Amino acid sequence: MFLIDWINATLKHEHIVVKSLEDDLFDGLILHHLLKKLGSLKLDVEEIALTEKKQKHKLAVVLEAVTQCLRLEESQLKWSVDSMCRTIFRKDLLSTLYLLIAIAEHFQPALAIPSNINVEVITIERTSTGLKTESTVECITERRKNKEDESKTAAFDDLFTRAQDKLDDVKRVLLHFVNIHVGKLGLNVKDADTQFADGVFLLLLIGQLGGYFLNLRDFFLNPSSEAEMIHNVNLAVALLTDGGILDFPVNAEDIVKGNMKTTLEVLYCLHSKYKSKEV
Template identity: 60%
Template sequence: MTSKSMDLDFLNAFDQPFDNYQPSVENDIAPGERRKYIQPSSQNDPKLKELKTFLIEWINSTLKQEHIVVKSLEEDIFDGLVLHHLLERLGGMKLDVQEIALSVSSQKHKLGVIVQTVSRCLQLEESQLKWGAEDIYKKDLLATLHLLVAMVKHFQPGMDIPQNVCVEVLIVEPTKKGIKTEKVFEFITESRENLDHPSSKTDVFDELFKLAPDKVKAVKQAIIHFVNKHLGNLGLTVKDIDSQFSDGVILILLIGQLEGYFLNLSEFFLTPCSDAEMLHNASLAVDLLLSGGLLDSPVNPEDIVNRDIKTTLRVLYSLFSKYKHK
């Protein structure tokens, strides 16, 4: 699994709870709509605070001649006035919208024009956007941050924007059965190294351990929960992801459970007694994953035996990503 930039969207697959925050959304979100909320645990994250301070100072510096002062990204951006002036100042654009929009309809219209203009500047398709006019108007901090960061990168790419800002996000979606929630990680900014060398391929787990080591524990917990869910009927329980997969046995049994087949006990060692037998099991597991098209790139079975946690996570994630909803 590779990535050309600091793009850890794969973390969005992990839906285990990272804290107990549950916003009251029943009356605030329409059927079919998905809303994102930054978790309280991330609101106080020093990196997020640094990014918010950077963006506020950037806006105030850029719009100094207009005598516009922003104090809060949530409260001062939503009506479109600041974004309007930023586009005119940075992009030399004249937007066909009211200077000061007072009514709800005029503010939403103005935001719609601004979002479309930014999308054209960045040459982004609608599916690539991490913000929308409705999100900005509802004072969605996450959407506002994504929009402002995109504007900084496009109009002033030399700015030293805070790197590797990652937040825990709660996704809320009403369904016929009630409110569906999912908790994920989301990166707002990338690393400078990847921005400078966008063509270099970087494994997302390498980046996870390097840039967000505090998130590794939650990823492990999510995968352990997934594994135990599917091995419960075999009477097996995984508690230590770092060590319990090194002999290949649990991995082989998990693959069989998920892929729907049974391996003859003569094909692997159920109780391996040597490194050679463990390596045989790990090699068989990797071959099964490759033949099933589950691995994007080859994995060295020796790394599994040697308890290389990044390799173990890569292998388990290949199963998790396909069968997490099974």
């Protein structure tokens, strides 16, 4: 992961190795070393805090120092020290990511932080009728647009607004491409408007094109709810983004709800990358 590699490179000479962001950073020790290295900050805290009370105190001091640094640039913070301290100490990954991105952007603004990083957050609530799950997507880093992104988006905008007569041709080409590869699994897609909504065909297609097997425990092969469908699509988007195939933001709910423009844009990215495999 980018942030883990960044921390380990920064603290290499201190012989500190981070393997898990939430497990290794919760007590403030490594965050303290990171601030000393990046900002030459000297904080009035113990080097090693052994008790829970002292660990929480140290983490709070570190977070307060980060807050003060960011205020020097009048940055708009997404947290309070108290709330962030509680969540990070509970090893909440989302809070830890927000904090590290803020530190990296402040002290090393030239750092090539990946853009358009989204995290799927699943909230589980116990109700009188059972467990209720809700899925949301948190944007950790903003998208950085470039001319190539804009040209791709513009092309599909034109397709749907000015060249409707060519839309069926585009669907036909992309479905032919899809079926060449999912056909190896004994599957066939007939309706591009509906059959990609649950994310299953997308995931199976990505696995076929990338030459790897997706563990069936990682996604829902027969999703029974919108939350499960969103999980599948988010996984597909994450795989495409990590592979450098998808370079623009995709809202999973758009595909789940049958947004044809978004679906075709994703399929087109796959086609552009792997069209030579059609032969």
